[in-house]
Amino acid sequence: MKRRIRNNYIRKILGIVIVLILLSGIGVLAVNIKFEDVKIQLQNGYEMTVLTNSKKVADILEENNIILEEDEKVTPDLEEEIKPGTTIKITNKSAQEIQVAKISEEGVETSIDELLESYAPIIEKIITEQEPIPFETITKATVEGTTDTTNKVVQEGQEGIKQVTYKVKYQNEEEIERTVLSEEIIKEPVNKIVQVDKKVTSRAAVTPRTAPVTGGEMYVVTAYCGCSRCCGKSTGITASGNRAIQGVTVAAPSKFAFGTKLNIGGNIYTVQDRGGAIKGNRIDIYFSSHAAALAWGRRTLPVSVVQ
Numbered sequence: 003m004k005r006r007i008r009n010n011y012i013r014k015i016l017g018i019v020i021v022l023i024l025l026s027g028i029g030v031l032a033v034n035i036k037f038e039d040v041k042i043q044l045q046n047g048y049e050m051t052v053l054t055n056s057k058k059v060a061d062i063l064e065e066n067n068i069i070l071e072e073d074e075k076v077t078p079d080l081e082e083e084i085k086p087g088t089t090i091k092i093t094n095k096s097a098q099e100i101q102v103a104k105i106s107e108e109g110v111e112t113s114i115d116e117l118l119e120s121y122a123p124i125i126e127k128i129i130t131e132q133e134p135i136p137f138e139t140i141t142k143a144t145v146e147g148t149t150d151t152t153n154k155v156v157q158e159g160q161e162g163i164k165q166v167t168y169k170v171k172y173q174n175e176e177e178i179e180r181t182v183l184s185e186e187i188i189k190e191p192v193n194k195i196v197q198v199d200k201k202v203t204s205r206a207a208v209t210p211r212t213a214p215v216t217g218g219e220m221y222v223v224t225a226y227c228g229c230s231r232c233c234g235k236s237t238g239i240t241a242s243g244n245r246a247i248q249g250v251t252v253a254a255p256s257k258f259a260f261g262t263k264l265n266i267g268g269n270i271y272t273v274q275d276r277g278g279a280i281k282g283n284r285i286d287i288y289f290s291s292h293a294a295a296l297a298w299g300r301r302t303l304p305v306s307v308v309q
């Protein structure tokens with residue numbers, strides 16, 4: 003191996019000598035052909051300047067009898083053409099790896115991959131993209147008294163458009179990082195508006211009719227809603243067949259016929275429902291939400307039949 007390098011070195015020197023001899027011999031010819039000064043830097047740091055009329059790196063090296071060893075590389079590449087003032091550099095392929103290894107030994111907490119990666123330049127670009135803004139769907143309760151408009155789309159939704167400016171970092175032509183610099187809304191989205199089921203509206207709260215409290219018997223008055231926790235089913239249909247309405251519907255013992263109006267603590271309700279636990283002096287007031295039923299809790303109130 004040592005011997006080969008030595009031979010190579012001698013060959014390189016020989017090359018220079020041959021070029022010099024040739025140059026002195028064809029001095030007249032040189033006037034008509036454009037010769038260029040090209041610097042060649044060898045791996046050992048030796049620099050030589052050669053005169054050539056070749057452009058291709060491979061040709062220039064060949065002219066000068068410079069043969070690349072397996073572990074050597076040349077810049078610019080062998081197939082490239084040199085521009086005036088270019089230095090052709092021959093370096094050791096493993097030089098970079100040795101350098102990395104040295105840094106690692108010194109305890110720098112960086113992986114070899116990362117270090118090698120960092121040799122690839124990072125290119126930053128500012129790019130602007132247009133992106134859709136999704137629309138929202140909002141529901142509107144049907145106005146009481148309108149004709150059947152179950153889940154009717156009142157207004158179609160439309161996506162908006164925003165222009166986003168990013169700072170994008172590329173390495174080896176691959177995106178490695180993206181940061182939003184600014185956002186500008188070009189077109190606001192249009193909400194989709196849906197009119198909800200009319201039946202839901204009919205179940206909405208009604209303020210109970212009030213009346214003066216006229217004595218009556220004391221009852222334990224609890225509350226329930228149409229959910230499965232309260233009823234074990236969730237149809238919203240009462241034992242009387244009516245749809246339960248907050249502010250109207252109560253479940254009462256069977257001694258009160260369906261339709262009976264009860265004054266419960268000054269509010270008038272209608273007996274429309276029954277319940278397994280609603281026996282004796284127990285009444286259950288219907289609420290349209292479980293939260294409202296919980297909020298009512300358990301109250302003891304005077305109850306009388308409204309004639």
Ligand SMILES: [Zn+2]
Binds near residue numbers: 227228232291
């Ligand atoms: Zn409930």
